[in-house]
Amino acid sequence: MTEKSIKKIEPAMKALPCLSRRSFLLAGTSATVVLAVGCAGISFREGTALKVVEYPRKRIASLKGIQAHEPIHFSYPEEGAAYDSFLVQLDGAAAGGVGVDDSIVAFNGTCTHMGGPLSGQYRSEHAVVGPCPLHLTTFDLRKHGMVVSGHGTETLPQVKLEIENGEIYATAVMGLIYGLDRNTVLERD
Numbered sequence: 221m222t223e224k225s226i227k228k229i230e231p232a233m234k235a236l237p238c239l240s241r242r243s244f245l246l247a248g249t250s251a252t253v254v255l256a257v258g259c260a261g262i263s264f265r266e267g268t269a270l271k272v273v274e275y276p277r278k279r280i281a282s283l284k285g286i287q288a289h290e291p292i293h294f295s296y297p298e299e300g301a302a303y304d305s306f307l308v309q310l311d312g313a314a315a316g317g318v319g320v321d322d323s324i325v326a327f328n329g330t331c332t333h334m335g336g337p338l339s340g341q342y343r344s345e346h347a348v349v350g351p352c353p354l355h356l357t358t359f360d361l362r363k364h365g366m367v368v369s370g371h372g373t374e375t376l377p378q379v380k381l382e383i384e385n386g387e388i389y390a391t392a393v394m395g396l397i398y399g400l401d402r403n404t405v406l407e408r409d
């Protein structure tokens with residue numbers, strides 16, 4: 221397998237005043253809450269503070285096969301442990317969500333702190349995944365995987381979803397998957 225050039229990266233911080241992670245951490249608590257909510261509303265569009273990289277489209281599930289709070293596991297954009305991901309239907313709208321009430325979201329399943337496995341850590345009552353079994357980081361699935369507690373500082377990469385004819389497809393990833401130094405499209409020889 222060889223690396224191919226990056227297919228598409230949307231420019232970060234282009235138009236809207238989302239904060240960089242450094243600025244986010246430097247800002248006061250009240251300011252970060254307000255600004256984080258504001259940024260969550262511009263999911264997968266230009267101006268988002270995180271990079272969105274498009275990958276080959278992959279069918280994940282049928283809409284009619286989704287049951288609320290029952291995660292569906294899949295690999296994206298490639299096969300392998302680093303790409304383990306999950307799709308889940310939350311109660312109510314989520315940033316970047318699709319389907320009924322924009323409630324269906326998908327994320328990479330590896331903790332962005334030091335690679336801990338997040339499988340089995342979905343908590344329906346709070347719409348979070350975590351705590352990570354290694355150092356307890358928890359991610360908010362309604363807010364693009366933002367860290368809400370623990371040692372992690374990087375947002376959990378979100379898988380962009382689209383619906384066509386009742387089928388759910390993964391089409392892109394927002395954020396850097398743990399273990400990669402950049403988002404690339406991998407091409408088989």
Ligand code: FES
Pocket residue numbers: 331332333334335336352353354355356357370371372
């Ligand atoms: S690896 Fe998940 S919190 Fe450290």
